[in-house]
Amino acid sequence: MAVEIEAKMKVADFAPLREKLKQLGAREQGKVLETNTFFDTDDRSMLAADKGLRLRQKTDLSTNTDVHIITYKGPRQQGVMKNREEIELNVESGKDATALLEILGFHRILTFEKRRETWLLDNCEIELDEIPHLGHFVEIEGPREETILKIRESLGLKDRPMVRESYIALLMTFLQEHGETKRVVRF
Numbered sequence: 001m002a003v004e005i006e007a008k009m010k011v012a013d014f015a016p017l018r019e020k021l022k023q024l025g026a027r028e029q030g031k032v033l034e035t036n037t038f039f040d041t042d043d044r045s046m047l048a049a050d051k052g053l054r055l056r057q058k059t060d061l062s063t064n065t066d067v068h069i070i071t072y073k074g075p076r077q078q079g080v081m082k083n084r085e086e087i088e089l090n091v092e093s094g095k096d097a098t099a100l101l102e103i104l105g106f107h108r109i110l111t112f113e114k115r116r117e118t119w120l121l122d123n124c125e126i127e128l129d130e131i132p133h134l135g136h137f138v139e140i141e142g143p144r145e146e147t148i149l150k151i152r153e154s155l156g157l158k159d160r161p162m163v164r165e166s167y168i169a170l171l172m173t174f175l176q177e178h179g180e181t182k183r184v185v186r187f
Helices: 015-023 094-103 145-154 167-177
Strands: 002-011 027-040 052-060 066-077 082-091 107-121 124-131 135-141
Touching: 002 145, 015 124, 027 167, 052 094, 066 094, 082 094, 094 107, 107 167, 124 145, 124 167, 135 145
Parallel strands: none
Antiparallel strands: 002 082, 002 135, 027 052, 027 107, 052 066, 066 082, 107 124, 124 135
């Protein structure tokens, strides 16, 4: 079990960030297409407790191989950045994982795609994320808030407001505001 510490900011374009990452000596780790499916109970007890349960399929865009990960996220902790307990478990089959979660009483709430490009710098992962309807975001995840803030400043993002909401919360709000009833969001 670990605590996820991250800063997330909305940006207009990734091109200047890629250049800055290269200048800073960051190492590109690859690009994936993620399909994220979130689960909850009929009475929405996970949401009510500010917890999350997700099945993620990561497709590596260079090798076309898939990895399936079940993630539990605990309630957000107080702080400037998003801090929450996180437990991840790799599984062989996304189909079997979905069947198991449904047998245990969880139901699919929302599925959405995300394009993600990962870079490493100073023990932090910098994720360049593109989400349908929402646009472009940068997530900096690392071991300590101080390190994350330093990288944020190095990337020229110090004046960008931090987004504390999760992608699922942002997407659910978008869908509701636009009268959308679909629960599968793809590019």
